[in-house]
Amino acid sequence: MSIPNLEYKWITTTDELKALSTQWETGGFLCVDTEFHREKTFYPQLALLQVNSDGQNFLIEPDIAKQTPKFLALFSNASITKVFHSASEDCEVLYRALGIKISSLFDTQIAAAYLGSRNGIGYAALVTELTGTELAKGETRSDWMIRPLSNQQEVYAAADVHYLRDIFIAQQKLIQQQPHLIAWIDEDSDATAQRVDDLDNIEDAYLDIKNGWKLNKQQLIRLNALCQWREKIARQSDRPKPFVLRNEVIFELAEKGLVEKGGVEKERADNSRVGDSSKESVSKLSLPFIKGWHPASLRRHGTALLELLAQLDYEQDELTQPLSPEFWQKLTAKMQNIKAAIEQVANQLNIPSDVICSRKLQRQYVAYLLNDKNQKPRGWTKSREQHIGPVIKSVIE
Numbered sequence: 001m002s003i004p005n006l007e008y009k010w011i012t013t014t015d016e017l018k019a020l021s022t023q024w025e026t027g028g029f030l031c032v033d034t035e036f037h038r039e040k041t042f043y044p045q046l047a048l049l050q051v052n053s054d055g056q057n058f059l060i061e062p063d064i065a066k067q068t069p070k071f072l073a074l075f076s077n078a079s080i081t082k083v084f085h086s087a088s089e090d091c092e093v094l095y096r097a098l099g100i101k102i103s104s105l106f107d108t109q110i111a112a113a114y115l116g117s118r119n120g121i122g123y124a125a126l127v128t129e130l131t132g133t134e135l136a137k138g139e140t141r142s143d144w145m146i147r148p149l150s151n152q153q154e155v156y157a158a159a160d161v162h163y164l165r166d167i168f169i170a171q172q173k174l175i176q177q178q179p180h181l182i183a184w185i186d187e188d189s190d191a192t193a194q195r196v197d198d199l200d201n202i203e204d205a206y207l208d209i210k211n212g213w214k215l216n217k218q219q220l221i222r223l224n225a226l227c228q229w230r231e232k233i234a235r236q237s238d239r240p241k242p243f244v245l246r247n248e249v250i251f252e253l254a255e256k257g258l259v260e261k262g263g264v265e266k267e268r269a270d271n272s273r274v275g276d277s278s279k280e281s282v283s284k285l286s287l288p289f290i291k292g293w294h295p296a297s298l299r300r301h302g303t304a305l306l307e308l309l310a311q312l313d314y315e316q317d318e319l320t321q322p323l324s325p326e327f328w329q330k331l332t333a334k335m336q337n338i339k340a341a342i343e344q345v346a347n348q349l350n351i352p353s354d355v356i357c358s359r360k361l362q363r364q365y366v367a368y369l370l371n372d373k374n375q376k377p378r379g380w381t382k383s384r385e386q387h388i389g390p391v392i393k394s395v396i397e
């Protein structure tokens with residue numbers, strides 16, 4: 001497998017990008033990809049933008065993109081289709097780095113699933129499947145922030161949009177033969193783009209913590225407070241959430257709460273030192289001992305967490321309970337009926353059943369129907385409401 005000799009052009013001035021954007025805004029479609037890093041930061045760092053238009057590949061410096069409003073406006077222009085492969089992370093990166101919210105998104109990974117490829121198929125595999133071209137194993141792990149990029153990196157980056165165009169064109173032909181798929185693909189792509197609206201919804205963060213259903217009301221209030229605190233600190237310090245506090249530590253802190261100083265925890269001198277505070281209300285309390293809590297995290301955040309937990313209001317309204325395994329156990333028979341009914345719809349529409357409604361989405365929708373405190377899931381599109389909603393409702397109600 002060799003690296004093909006692709007042509008590409010660097011865009012390093014706003015004038016060039018502005019001129020190109022004027023051409024691009026006349027309609028049609030743009031194939032887009034991004035390279036970014038997020039290993040050591042909360043916010044993803046945009047390192048490179050790639051665009052293919054009419055078969056021409058462009059490598060765009062993020063700073064130049066940021067300073068070219070005409071280019072940014074293309075992403076909200078509904079008359080131009082933006083083609084991505086597996087767009088969810090790109091959507092987040094573009095939203096964070098450039099304030100972009102994408103309309104008229106077409107995700108080739110989503111389209112591939114509807115057209116019968118493996119659900120979640122990777123870019124290189126889809127290129128091979130639809131065009132026969134074998135791509136060289138990538139540069140995914142390389143440093144995209146450095147300049148200049150190596151020739152190999154540049155070619156790799158260009159290939160990410162070059163064949164995206166071929167994929168899109170091939171998929172358009174396939175979709176023409178099954179036009180009923182258009183709405184499904186568009187709506188799922190759209191839902192992916194809309195998810196950026198949830199990025200800063202920190203109120204539901206505690207629902208993602210494993211085993212949250214085991215906690216009682218008080219513990220759940222602590223879990224919620226700790227999760228919201230972590231979301232804020234991660235953003236303020238631009239550190240990944242586990243760097244601030246790991247999920248296991250959050251769970252155990254919520255479970256145990258504060259302990260009386262000099263009680264069972266008195267030998268844990270380290271923790272009680274961190275727990276010292278001049279405030280009278282908290283002076284008798286300290287953090288519990290938690291195995292595996294990194295000393296650096298404890299030192300940095302111990303005092304703040306002690307104060308946070310000491311000042312919690314336990315009289316607040318009851319939080320949405322995370323759903324327990326028992327909840328689902330009671331519904332086993334109904335969930336099986338739902339699964340069978342969905343398979344029938346899937347057969348009628350000639351769409352794979354895990355694509356038409358994944359198990360996760362089935363559960364989210366059932367949870368929403370049974371408990372109005374649960375949000376209607378993002379992925380519950382018009383087409384699902386129309387074709388699958390009645391099926392699930394008739395089993396549940």
Ligand SMILES: [Zn+2]
Nearest residue numbers: 033034035160
């Ligand atoms: Zn890429």
